[in-house]
Amino acid sequence: MSSAGRRVRRATVVGLTAAMLTGLLAVTAAAAVPVEAVPAAAAAARTDVYIKDTTADVGGEPHALNPLWASPDIKVCPTAIECAVSQNPIVGVTNYLFIKLRNPGPYGSGTSNGVLRVYRTTPGGGAVWPTHWTQIGAANVVSFAGVTTVTIPWTGVPGPGHFCLLARWVSATDPMTFEGPDISTNTRHNNNIAWRNVDSVQLAVGGSPAVRPFAIGNSLTVPSRNEVVFAAAEPLQAIGGRVVVDLGPELFERWRAGGAVGTGVRAVGRTQVEIVEPTRASLGNLALNPGERAEFSLLFSATADSQREISFTVTQFGPDSSGARSTDLGGVQYLISTVKR
CATH class of the missing domain: 2.60.40.10 (Immunoglobulins)
Incomplete structure (x- = not known):
């Protein structure tokens, strides 16, 4: 084959290779686009x-x-x-x-x-x-x-x-x-x-506690320390209300190992703490692993009848991926009322 022929063949192969590479890159890029991505023309x-x-x-x-x-x-x-x-x-x-x-x-x-x-x-x-x-x-x-x-x-x-x-x-x-x-x-x-995240809690006076699940999580790729804050619009004692937090064995041990940091609470059992401050309390320095979400229980009970509904919120505060050291990571508003059995 002449040198001119070899040059033509080499140029053809390079052109085909470039076209194949371009096509491969296009397929790879398309595969990487999220399902609900927005077209540029939009x-x-x-x-x-x-x-x-x-x-x-x-x-x-x-x-x-x-x-x-x-x-x-x-x-x-x-x-x-x-x-x-x-x-x-x-x-x-x-x-x-x-x-x-x-x-x-x-x-x-x-x-x-x-x-x-x-x-x-x-x-x-x-x-x-x-x-x-x-x-x-x-x-x-x-x-x-x-x-x-x-x-x-x-x-x-x-x-x-x-x-x-x-x-x-x-x-x-x-x-x-x-x-x-x-x-x-x-x-x-x-x-x-x-x-x-809004939950209605209707309590029977003198009846068994109403149990609600609550979870706290860590969206980061590193361990985090978190706080759970309990706040009532008015004292729950106004309706004879009582709230007990059952952390479960593992989360309770983490809380204790972290110094049992808290305000307006007192330990009442092997894994439980009671909210004793009428309108605001907290549990702090709760350690969570990367990507973990740990669940515990809230036990609501009442000893008096009332026609009022009281708002009681539970909120997790901790670091997020934006760099904030302590921000609202989510919570639940419980609307608590009582009825006679």
């Missing part, structure tokens, strides 16, 4: 649907409103007819989730097409996204101007029937601005994510 038709985190929320990203985990736009009802006030789900039967989508928010306009997805996890804080969340259901939605209420059936609710709920509006024209392992950070930075 920016030309930006829409903005939002779900309220608090009653004062108007869709700003990020915001400093609290509590972050009591969205008024997420509601659980026992029937397909929307109820006036969200209720605890009934175990073993079909319940219904009602989520309000508000259009437009401050960052776009126009009709938006997307998927509304709803998830659940054990009540509490520190739930790592998406590891600790289980999808309940999803609905394809066209969101027009105004408020669109979406109904999603929740079939076969597992026991004990107490959950954190998370709603995510996923749309090609309304992208998430930031998503990492911290649900609290994600919710604060995305107006199309909302979170609800």
Whole structure:
């Protein structure tokens, strides 16, 4: 073969190799794109649907409103007819989730097409996204101007029937601005994510304690130290209320090894502490391993009848992936009332 022929053949091979490499890189890049990623062309038709985190929320990203985990736009009802006030789900039967989508928010306009997805996890804080969340259901939605209420059936609710709920509006024209392992950070930075942890606790006077699960977690890749804060709008003693925290053997031992740091509490058993401060108490220096989520129990009881409902919140504070040393990592609002047996 002449030298000219060898040059032509070499150029052809190089060209084919470059084309194959380009194709391989294109396939690899496509495989790396998340399933719900937003096409670049979507920016030309930006829409903005939002779900309220608090009653004062108007869709700003990020915001400093609290509590972050009591969205008024997420509601659980026992029937397909929307109820006036969200209720605890009934175990073993079909319940219904009602989520309000508000259009437009401050960052776009126009009709938006997307998927509304709803998830659940054990009540509490520190739930790592998406590891600790289980999808309940999803609905394809066209969101027009105004408020669109979406109904999603929740079939076969597992026991004990107490959950954190998370709603995510996923749309090609309304992208998430930031998503990492911290649900609290994600919710604060995305107006199309909302979170609800509200539990009604009705106590029979003199009856057995009502037990509620609560979990604390660490979304970091290093160990963390955390605090759990208990706060009541008014003294629980006003309704003869009592709250005992059963940490379980392992978490109780970690608390004790950390110096039994706490305020407004006293040990009442091998693994239990009682909340004795009327309106605010805490357990501190609780060690959690990377990616861990530890569960304990809250025991509520009452010795007096009352017509009032008292709000009692339990919140986890600790470090998050943004670098904050102590931030609200999630909590639950318990609405406590009493009835005579």
